[in-house]
Amino acid sequence: MGEARQAYGLSDAPGGRAAGRLAARSALNRFWRDESGATAVEIGVLMCLITVILITALTTIGGNIKIAFTKTANAIGS
Known part of the structure; x- marks a missing residue:
């Protein structure tokens, strides 16, 4: 089939986004850097x-x- 794309958000898969506080921190960092x-x-x-x-x-x-x-x-x- 095809490769799975990484979604923005939480993931429990190995190598996915960090769960808990780190995911919230990365979302905050993404929001803070967004200058649109x-x-x-x-x-x-x-x-x-x-x-x-x-x-x-x-x-x-x-x-x-x-x-x-x-x-x-x-x-x-x-």
Whole structure:
């Protein structure tokens, strides 16, 4: 027939994956090394940081612009 492929998980066969704590540790190591979703998370965090910085900057600039227009309107009106 064919050769049996090693499945991810526990195995009691000789030469198979370790049972018990070692199997859980190897699964955790595999999960820790998996970086398939890391890029999306990093992009999301960067977008949130950029959004917070923009909101803060626009709020500060917006207040200053309002003061400048008020002073200009008062100077023109006088």
